[in-house]
Amino acid sequence: xxxxxxxxxxxxxxxxxxxxxxxxxxxxxxxxxxxxxxxxxxxxxxxxxxxxxxxxxxxxxxxxxxxxxxxxxxxxxxxxxxxxxxxxxxxxxxxxxxxxxxxxxxxxxxxxxxxxxxxxxxxxxxxxxxxxxxxxxxxxxxxxxxxxxxxxxxxxxxxxxxxxxxxxxxxxxxxxxxxxxxxxx
Numbered sequence: 001x002x003x004x005x006x007x008x009x010x011x012x013x014x015x016x017x018x019x020x021x022x023x024x025x026x027x028x029x030x031x032x033x034x035x036x037x038x039x040x041x042x043x044x045x046x047x048x049x050x051x052x053x054x055x056x057x058x059x060x061x062x063x064x065x066x067x068x069x070x071x072x073x074x075x076x077x078x079x080x081x082x083x084x085x086x087x088x089x090x091x092x093x094x095x096x097x098x099x100x101x102x103x104x105x106x107x108x109x110x111x112x113x114x115x116x117x118x119x120x121x122x123x124x125x126x127x128x129x130x131x132x133x134x135x136x137x138x139x140x141x142x143x144x145x146x147x148x149x150x151x152x153x154x155x156x157x158x159x160x161x162x163x164x165x166x167x168x169x170x171x172x173x174x175x176x177x178x179x180x181x182x183x184x185x
Contacts, residue, residue: 003100006104010099014088017088030087030090033094047093057082060082102115136149
């Protein structure tokens with residue numbers, strides 16, 4: 001029950017963060033989430049910045065270039081978006097490690113089944129990603145440069161996209177054949 005309550009609280013906080021548009025409130029909420037981790041606040045701050053800052057900066061720069069002449073909108077909108085991304089990332093890093101998803105979703109066999117499928121896919125893709133990385137290292141006589149790393153990353157991403165599409169189609173067909181999508185009464 002505790003896990004379900006934490007998961008619902010997290011989902012409510014994410015919805016609230018997506019509805020609030022005032023940078024002051026978003027900033028206060030971000031500081032509150034970071035401070036709630038006590039002694040681990042600096043470690044959480046570092047993780048949040050490493051995970052979300054590149055995305056926030058890229059979006060902010062793109063937005064500022066697109067706005068051009070209207071500098072007030074070019075500064076306030078990226079600030080709002082950046083704070084929202086940082087807040088949602090901090091919420092995820094702070095709350096989700098405390099939640100046991102199998103226990104939180106124990107009320108629904110369908111959701112538990114979807115969780116098992118998603119977890120198995122994540123673990124398989126993690127292993128494959130490690131295999132691709134090790135293959136690049138093993139086949140490169142010298143340290144890999146940025147150009148080769150970008151080409152390898154693009155080829156790997158394209159392979160993963162094709163594989164994900166294939167796996168989703170296969171799983172959907174298998175579930176459909178077993179009557180998973182039939183209405184349950």
